[in-house]
Amino acid sequence: MLLEVRDLHVEFHTRDGVARAVNGVSYGVDAGETLAVLGESGSGKSVTAQAVMGILDVPPGRITGGEVVFQGRDLLKLKEDERRRVRGAEMAMIFQDALSSLNPVLSVGDQLGEMFTVHRGMSRKDARAKAIELMDRVRIPAARERVRQYPHQFSGGMRQRIMIAMALALEPALIIADEPTTALDVTVQAQVMELLAELQREYRMGLILITHDLGVVADVADRIAVMYAGRIVESAPVHDIYKAPAHPYTRGLLESIPRLDQKGQELYAIKGLPPNLMNIPPGCAFHPRCPLARDVCRTDEPPLYEVSSTRGSACHFWRECLDG
């Protein structure tokens, strides 16, 4: 395993109380593997990634338990300056909003080159050459001329390519992409997603793809982990999950998206609202919204049951769900 997150817990202390954003998340990624972390807003998918990356805002956030083992080391035990050497060089992150992630007053060449001057101690001239090479890599046309331009002079898709280039710069072993295509238009989204998948294959990196869009992950992910209220409720190879979900929440999500090959009928809607993280329901957090819920669901929190050797579901009645 390249990265293994074990029983991670994260809390946020706010004026109104303690929000338990991540409650015992475990997942792993191998080199060359793509793990999609799927969840709605507030499910803890981004917070988990921030904790892995070491960019969680502390305070108000606080990691209260768990391990993040990356290439054999527990990152949570490292000192901040050791952590900083890992970040960027060995694991990198791509954010949703490229425009606000790039510095508007530095040219893209300077920002790309910074990776090399800071981490590799290169001269500015060499770093500039590297930046051009990277822009070619992500196929930005006329890289030699555009390297002097500023982020606002690029289109949305091109900016996201620059973000990808920046993440790739030091050839990290792991890339975490947090909603990398959500802000882009469909036709551009398809380009960027494919570029990312191809580059990942070329460099044999581990990729964690965080998204709320079930469609985006279907093509590129190897495995999917579905999160709800700060826990993983289902984890499975991508084909299994789409064929027969083993958790009622996953099933609900799949059925509630209108698909291109159907129309007109009433959509299946998961009733109710996602839970308040300051007051997560006891037992299974999904039980107030679940069609299969019974008494045991209100009292006992389901563990991640083993559905098969590669598959887990945190539902007491996963068998029933699997059978439809």
Place this chain on the structure above:
Amino acid sequence: MSDNLTLPAQQGSTGASTETLLKVEGLTKHFPIYGGFPIKRKVGAVQAVDNVDLTVGVGESVGLVGESGCGKSTTGRLITRLLEPTGGRIEYAGQDITHAKRRQLAPVRSEIQMIFQDPYSSLNPRQTVGTIIKSPMEVNGIDPAGGREKKVRELLELVGLNPEHYNRFPHEFSGGQRQRIGVARALALSPKLIVADEPVSALDVSIQAQVVNLLQKVQDELGIAFLFIAHDLAVVRHFSQRVAVMYLGKVVEVGDRDSIYNRPRHPYTHALLSAVPEVAMDDETENRERIRLYGDVPSPIMPPSGCRFRTRCWKAQDKCATDEPPLVQISGNRDGHLTACHFPEEPTTEARSEDVVLDPALKALEESAGKD
């Protein structure tokens, strides 16, 4: 949040009819750009909407799809007359409202309502839900039987909210519930046409389905016509009877839902459908055609000559740069399916023998992958 509510008496007929409610011809909106020093002059224009024709029948739901910057929202705002058109004609129920004055518009305004994308910024945070939903009635001097407050409570129940929440403020509600408040406000005047501008795209997946179902219920049971503006093709297909596809300020293809989604002719419609990430529940979707365009939508300040899509089109020829293709019915298409293209594609979405990949980045990567 009950789904089995009974609805008040229906107005008008249910479902689509052939009677035209809204007719838009040659609608154009150019936003001027000023520049220069010391005297600012008009130096150009963003051609947001250019010569758009569109009709919406009584009780019909029409989808308007396109990518950001294609002018779909501007079109919606022109129709509701939140913006002043530069040219063209908007006819509502036989009456020309293109440049109608405030006073002339007043009776029409109550019949055309709008639902906005962002339920966080479209509700006044200082007003209670009751006040928000009541104010359209106050402005228009409408006194429903039993009083306005009773009507508001009925509306709240209709959209699946608790009528007891009358005195709460918007911040006490979640995004999906706020959008329901927006729907209730739009329904307050019993409109005949609702322009819904990306009504669900700010919501989470599980909440999206709830709101889409609500809108569908409203549409079916109250017989309200919808202009449904969205970038999500699957939602539009789910909701609309007819669909218009826009690209860079122009309608490039319009037709029946099935005709557009199963038998598209315009290359852009093909590309758009192909780019939609599809949840593969089975292996059927493997058989979809694969088209990857290159680059982004060009600037509407200097749109390409002739066909605006030609710079990203794989079928473009010299003619496309000089002659703008008219929006016409191409042979082999059903009635009402109009396409603006000189060299239309085959009417199928099945996989082709060779993928269309225009992106040099992807092409290069694929070639290098093929060599290994």
